[in-house]
Amino acid sequence: xxxxxxxxxxxxCDRDVFHALELAGTEPEYIWWSKRDLSDxxxxxxxxxxxxxxxxxxxxxxxxxxxxxxxxxCVKEGKPVLGICNGAQILAEVGLVPGVFTENQNAKFxxxxxxxxxxxxxxxxxxxxxxxxxxxxxxxxxxGRYFTEDLKKLQDNDQIVLSFESxxxxxxxxxxxxxxxxxxxxxxxxxxxxxxxxxxxxxxxxLKFFKGxxxx
Amino acid sequence: MTLxxxxxxxxxxxxxxxxxxxxxxxxxxxxxxxxxxxxxRPILGLFPNEGENVIIGPGDDAGIVGITDELALVIGMESxxxxxxxxxxxxxxxxxxGIIRDIISMGAMPVALLDSLRFGYLEDQRSRYLFxxxxxxxxxxxxxxxxxxxGGEVEFDDNxxxxxxxxxxCAGIVRKDSIVRGIAPNVGDVFVLMGGRTGRDGxxxxxxxxxxxxxxxxxxxxxxxxxxxxxxKKQVMEATFEALERVDVQGLKDLGGGGLTCCLSExxxxxxxxxxxxxxxxxxxxxxxxxxxxxxxxxxxxxxxVVHPEDVEELMDVFKKYEIPAAVVGEVIKGDQFxxxxxxxxxxxxxxxxxxxxxxxxxxxxxxxxxxxxxVVEDIDPKDALLKLLSSENIASKEWVYRQYDHEVQIKTIxxxxxxxxxxxxxxxTAFTITSDCNSIHTKLDPxxxxxxxxxxxxxxxxxxxxxxICIADCLNFxxxxxxxxxxxxxxCVKGMSEIARRFNTPVISGNVSFYNETEGVTVNxxxxxxxxxxxxxxxxxxxxxxxxxxxxVIIGETRPELDGSEYHRSIYGLVQGKAxxxxxxxxxxAGKSVLELIREDENxxxxxxxxxSSGGLGIALSExxxxxxxxxxxxxxxxxxxxxxxxxxxLFSESHGRYLITIKKDSVxxxxxxxxxxxxxxxxxxxxxxxxxxxxxxxxxxLKKSYKGIIxxxxx
Numbered sequence: 001x002x003x004x005x006x007x008x009x010x011x012x013c014d015r016d017v018f019h020a021l022e023l024a025g026t027e028p029e030y031i032w033w034s035k036r037d038l039s040d041x042x043x044x045x046x047x048x049x050x051x052x053x054x055x056x057x058x059x060x061x062x063x064x065x066x067x068x069x070x071x072x073x074c075v076k077e078g079k080p081v082l083g084i085c086n087g088a089q090i091l092a093e094v095g096l097v098p099g100v101f102t103e104n105q106n107a108k109f110x111x112x113x114x115x116x117x118x119x120x121x122x123x124x125x126x127x128x129x130x131x132x133x134x135x136x137x138x139x140x141x142x143x144g145r146y147f148t149e150d151l152k153k154l155q156d157n158d159q160i161v162l163s164f165e166s167x168x169x170x171x172x173x174x175x176x177x178x179x180x181x182x183x184x185x186x187x188x189x190x191x192x193x194x195x196x197x198x199x200x201x202x203x204x205x206x207l208k209f210f211k212g213x214x215x216x
Numbered sequence: 217m218t219l220x221x222x223x224x225x226x227x228x229x230x231x232x233x234x235x236x237x238x239x240x241x242x243x244x245x246x247x248x249x250x251x252x253x254x255x256x257r258p259i260l261g262l263f264p265n266e267g268e269n270v271i272i273g274p275g276d277d278a279g280i281v282g283i284t285d286e287l288a289l290v291i292g293m294e295s296x297x298x299x300x301x302x303x304x305x306x307x308x309x310x311x312x313x314g315i316i317r318d319i320i321s322m323g324a325m326p327v328a329l330l331d332s333l334r335f336g337y338l339e340d341q342r343s344r345y346l347f348x349x350x351x352x353x354x355x356x357x358x359x360x361x362x363x364x365x366x367g368g369e370v371e372f373d374d375n376x377x378x379x380x381x382x383x384x385x386c387a388g389i390v391r392k393d394s395i396v397r398g399i400a401p402n403v404g405d406v407f408v409l410m411g412g413r414t415g416r417d418g419x420x421x422x423x424x425x426x427x428x429x430x431x432x433x434x435x436x437x438x439x440x441x442x443x444x445x446x447x448x449k450k451q452v453m454e455a456t457f458e459a460l461e462r463v464d465v466q467g468l469k470d471l472g473g474g475g476l477t478c479c480l481s482e483x484x485x486x487x488x489x490x491x492x493x494x495x496x497x498x499x500x501x502x503x504x505x506x507x508x509x510x511x512x513x514x515x516x517x518x519x520x521x522v523v524h525p526e527d528v529e530e531l532m533d534v535f536k537k538y539e540i541p542a543a544v545v546g547e548v549i550k551g552d553q554f555x556x557x558x559x560x561x562x563x564x565x566x567x568x569x570x571x572x573x574x575x576x577x578x579x580x581x582x583x584x585x586x587x588x589x590x591x592v593v594e595d596i597d598p599k600d601a602l603l604k605l606l607s608s609e610n611i612a613s614k615e616w617v618y619r620q621y622d623h624e625v626q627i628k629t630i631x632x633x634x635x636x637x638x639x640x641x642x643x644x645x646t647a648f649t650i651t652s653d654c655n656s657i658h659t660k661l662d663p664x665x666x667x668x669x670x671x672x673x674x675x676x677x678x679x680x681x682x683x684x685x686i687c688i689a690d691c692l693n694f695x696x697x698x699x700x701x702x703x704x705x706x707x708x709c710v711k712g713m714s715e716i717a718r719r720f721n722t723p724v725i726s727g728n729v730s731f732y733n734e735t736e737g738v739t740v741n742x743x744x745x746x747x748x749x750x751x752x753x754x755x756x757x758x759x760x761x762x763x764x765x766x767x768x769x770v771i772i773g774e775t776r777p778e779l780d781g782s783e784y785h786r787s788i789y790g791l792v793q794g795k796a797x798x799x800x801x802x803x804x805x806x807a808g809k810s811v812l813e814l815i816r817e818d819e820n821x822x823x824x825x826x827x828x829x830s831s832g833g834l835g836i837a838l839s840e841x842x843x844x845x846x847x848x849x850x851x852x853x854x855x856x857x858x859x860x861x862x863x864x865x866x867x868l869f870s871e872s873h874g875r876y877l878i879t880i881k882k883d884s885v886x887x888x889x890x891x892x893x894x895x896x897x898x899x900x901x902x903x904x905x906x907x908x909x910x911x912x913x914x915x916x917x918x919x920l921k922k923s924y925k926g927i928i929x930x931x932x933x
Contacts, residue, residue: 009451009538012362016627048625050360053447109355109620140359140622195624200641200754202632 001214004031004041006071006087008062012049013084013194020194021045024210031067038070043080043124043213046071046087048140048192058101058143059089068094080124080216081186082209085141088178088188097179097188098159099148104141105171111140113202115165116177116191120158123184124216125193128208134165135205137191139177144190146172146179157182162189218427219244223574230570238556239564241508242477245420246571249731251474254577255697256729259707262714263724269686270723277318277398277470279725280390281687283751284646288395290324290388293652293691293747295730300353300382304346308353308382309444313516315386316361316449317470320456321519323396324388327628328640329358329621330652331368331384332691332745336377338609338931343372346380348932354384355620360446361453364629365621366638368652372609373786378735383691383728385652385747389642396460398469400483400491400522400548405466407480407491408528410535410542411452412445412517414476415501419512428696428734448517448540455538456519463531467522475514477571480546481554483522485572490553493546495563507563511556522548581707582700593789595865599913601788602835602868603923608787611832612927634844635760636677636828639752647757649683649750655831656741658871659709661781662796667709667744668716669799672873674748675720676828679808680876682758682815683750688717690727690746695739697731705742712799713744719801720808722748756815760827762845767824767902768885769849773807773875774895775834776859777866783832784869797871804874806894811876814888822884829875835868837877839920842907848917850908851900864912 003026007014014030021028028045031038038044052061062068068090075081075096083091089101104110116137118129129135151173154160162178170190178189193206219227219240227235227243235243249255265273271288272280278292296311312329319326331354336343347370358365363386400407459465471479476493484491495507501515523531528544535542549555554571556564595601605611618633630647631639637651653674659666671688678685692709695702717724733740779785780794815823825845829837834856842848856867879902880888889896900910908914 009454010360010447012360012450012625016625019627049362050447050450053360053445053450055447108352109359109622111359111622111624112619138624140624142359192624195627197627200630201624201627 001026002041003028003043003045003213004038006031006033006044006046006067008033008051008065010050010053011047013047013192016194017045017047020197020207021210023197024207025214026210033065033067036066036070038074044071044074046083046090048085048087051086051090058086059093062090063093075186078185080213082125083188084192085190088190089143091186091188096186097181098150098154099146099179101144101146101190103143104145109142110169111138112169113138114169114191116162117165119160119163122158123161123180123187125187125209125212126161127212127215136203137193137196137206139169139191141190145170146176148173154179161187162191219247223247226575231566236564238508238511239566241512242564242571243566245474245477245512246481247574251478252574253729254574255579255703255731256706257576259710262710264714264718265723265725267721267723270725271395273723273725274727277321279687279689280322280395281725282392283642283648286391287642288390288392289648289749290319290322290390291385291687291689291747291749292318292726293383293385293689293728295691295693295728296382297379297693297730297733300350301378301380304349305353306444308350309357310516311382311384312354312357313444313449314472315384316363317472317519319386319388320453321398321468321470322390323394323460324390326363326386326388327626328387328638328650329363329365329384330650331365332652332654333368334371334376334381334743336374337372340377343377344931350380350382351617351620357444357446359622361450362625364623364625366623366629366640367633367650370614370617371656373741375738375741378738379733379740381693381733381740381743383745385689387650387749396465396468398483399467399486400489401487402466403489403548403550405522405548406525406528406544407546408521408523408531408542409498409518409545410521410540411519412448412515413499413501413541414510414513415515416505416509416513417515419509428732444516451538451540452517452519455534455540459521459531459534462534463523463527465521465523469520471518471520473514475512477511479520481568481571483520484548484554485568490549490551490568491546492549492555492557495556495558497543497545499541499543507556507558579697579703580700581704583704584701588793590793591791593791595863596788598864598868599915601784601865602839605783605787605832605836606839606920606923607927609927610783610787611836613925614928616928616932630757631681631759636680639681639757641754645754647752647754649678649681649752650747651677652745652747653677654743654745656743657781657786657792658796659744660741660792661794663705663708663742664712665796665798668712669797669873670744670746671713671716672799672804673830674746675808676876678748678750679811680760680826680828682756683752684812685720685722685748685750687749688722688724688746690724690744691730692727693730693733693740693743693745695734702739709742709744716799716801719805758815758823758826760825760841760844762841762847762849762879762902763824765847765903766882767879768882768898769851769900769902770878770880770889770896771856771875771899772810772878772892772894772896773803774857774859774872775867775870775875776872777862778870778872779866782869782871797873799873803894807874807876810892810894814891822881822888823878824881825879827877829877830871833869833871838907841877842917843921843924846917847902848904848906848908849900849902850910852910853912855897855899857895857897
């Protein structure tokens with residue numbers, strides 16, 4: 001199964017996601033930001049990092065690159081798309097998922113392991129978890145505080161994917177740390193499942209995010 | 217301008233005439249302490265730097281040591297003290313940038329960063345400002361380039377108030393057959409300058425780093441501080457790796473202190489060649505720059521590739537993909553001259569050897585006379601002392617710092633910040649351990665034992681993870697070397713470091729010297745920051761937290777009456793006085809060797825935790841194991857092997873070297889103990905939720921935690 005990993009200048013979790021996708025049994029391949037046609041791929045992951053240095057605003061410049069048109073086509077064709085950290089910020093910036101990820105409440109970068117609740121298992125990436133399952137994954141971001149004006153719509157449509165369980169480190173609305181589009185195929189999560197894909201790193205709770213792609 | 221009369225005479229003798237103004241500027245930066253190591257070079261010769269695994273020792277951009285059959289570990293350290301005092305955010309960022317380039321220019325992928333930082337006490341507003349923005353500078357730069365910051369240390373003391381120390385260590389991994397070097401071996405090859413454009417920043421940066429700071433430095437020297445750009449750096453890094461794969465690169469060197477002048481002259485001089493550089497070919501950031509500014513600029517994010525002319529096209533293709541400016545700026549020529557031209561007209565023409573290898577400065581050494589009255593202190597209540605120490609700025613948790621650093625990216629960090637050292641995986645079975653440590657108060661009181669002790673502490677931290685120490689890198693921060701007392705300290709420190717490095721067979725493979733750390737008459741405490749790397753089997757990893765109720769607590773090594781120069785004296789009495797703890801080379805070595813052997817033979821995981829004793833002594837070490845493990849212990853103080861008749865406070869807070877705490881499963885403790893060849897004893901048992909010093913006092917683990925955590929956060933809120 002061919003899964004594309006989008007590379008922007010400044011992406012820095014691309015190799016890590018590659019490793020995790022291999023562990024999950026897929027055939028990952030890098031895609032440079034200038035590629036428009038993504039029809040070869042069955043699923044897409046936008047990895048974390050600082051695309052274009054996060055200058056202007058996290059994800060703002062990546063959102064207007066040619067590869068985004070390719071991703072939009074994938075969404076139309078019903079292919080799963082996962083954005084992690086900076087990838088999540090980009091998906092929000094493009095409008096493929098609702099709401100925004102903005103500056104942390106304490107205005108600082110936060111890197112730490114967090115306990116998370118899986119709020120829905122209807123997305124391909126969370127299909128292998130039980131709803132309300134508690135998992136452990138790290139976060140690492142300066143702009144991850146989730147905000148939306150349509151919280152109720154999000155709740156009614158089952159679009160909340162992950163939320164912080166014990167502590168809410170960045171001040172996100174309702175402790176939300178991952179959301180999806182209406183169909184549940186486009187997922188944007190701030191925590192890093194690829195950093196929690198092997199027990200030696202602290203947990204392999206995140207691996208099911210990638211295994212879920214295969215199952216789908 | 218800083219060239220001395222003697223140096224100017226030497227130059228005129230060498231070139232047979234007076235240098236013109238451009239040549240003067242180029243020679244001036246190359247003769248600066250920062251580029252030439254003219255005061256330190258003869259003393260640094262004392263370091264052992266050879267060993268069976270050493271691939272490249274001091275002298276290149278970074279040192280390299282073999283770690284598996286195919287892979288090697290690359291390590292470099294750098295200081296960015298002066299720039300950080302003037303402009304903390306940019307200064308710290310470019311410090312990171314510089315050391316990352318050093319690693320990349322050996323062909324290695326940077327995999328870990330560590331920062332050793334020193335500031336004035338946080339009660340002082342300006343110190344808080346410097347601390348906040350240095351950490352932010354490191355965080356913004358390191359996080360953006362995607363290299364995990366996995367460890368380091370922070371010290372606060374008045375003497376660093378105006379002259380903070382910002383030292384960075386970077387480690388990288390390279391395939392042994394892919395190592396590149398900073399050389400220009402073939403006449404006719406060309407220099408390709410790539411990366412950030414050359415601008416007016418950082419001109420005379422190294423000259424300003426080779427002088428004392430003054431109160432007007434902040435205004436006068438801001439233009440000497442370079443401006444970093446982590447986004448461009450990330451692009452430069454990716455493009456460099458792709459270029460190394462696609463093109464047969466002959467030599468590679470980054471541009472740091474001394475800019476183009478330093479980079480090109482050193483590349484050529486290393487191979488006894490000459491070089492040309494044509495000013496009009498250099499991609500510039502702004503118009504109207506003079507040749508002087510261009511040749512001396514320390515603009516960041518630049519690299520020089522040395523390649524055959526026929527490979528230029530392929531190389532340019534790579535840089536085009538990453539949208540990085542690049543140009544052929546000169547070539548390697550026969551002979552020894554370094555020729556700078558403007559549209560073909562010669563502007564400067566001096567031997568590259570003269571630039572790259574200035575004569576050493578003859579300086580005097582003198583032991584300072586210390587004439588301070590020794591204050592006799594009365595012990596306060598040991599429980600109060602323990603809690604006070606835990607909440608002192610120097611001991612308290614540094615989570616506020618490392619929470620701002622991405623320490624997970626690259627998914628190699630097995631043991632994260634907060635333990636004795638970080639453990640980074642190399643392949644399925646192998647990992648390396650890395651730490652950076654320094655005890656500046658011990659070094660102030662006794663530079664020999666302080667230098668040796670800083671190495672000993674770093675080695676203990678590496679061993680505590682279950683790892684065998686294999687090499688040392690250092691960053692030596694001292695005052696003005698033109699003062700005989702300062703150079704004496706430096707000499708003693710290097711002697712102490714060398715002796716213990718020899719004892720452990722851990723060669724010093726790279727380093728950096730930062731002199732002139734003085735501001736307005738205040739000299740910083742001499743601070744030898746020591747990086748030690750170890751290698752290990754992943755299965756041998758041990759961490760420091762208490763694991764299970766019922767495990768036995770064992771101490772290895774003897775506790776001596778060595779409270780002088782301790783954190784106890786500094787934090788509770790405000791005293792730095794007396795005689796620093798002594799490093800007993802054989803005891804230190806035997807204790808370390810014992811711990812390593814125990815771990816290696818421990819196939820069933822009977823040794824459950826290992827921690828070293830250093831700053832704050834046994835009391836702090838036990839507390840840290842309790843706090844991180846969320847478990848208490850009952851300790852019988854009378855069982856601790858001691859030298860002489862010691863008070864309870866001395867036993868708890870003495871900073872004697874050569875000591876480790878380990879926990880062992882109860883049913884195998886006797887068997888393990890029988891293998892230890894140094895003084896050791898079972899001193900208690902892990903149990904419950906308080907740390908109990910039998911017949912003396914008990915503290916709840918929750919109270920220990922409350923004292924230890926949130927301290928820095930309160931200052932910085």
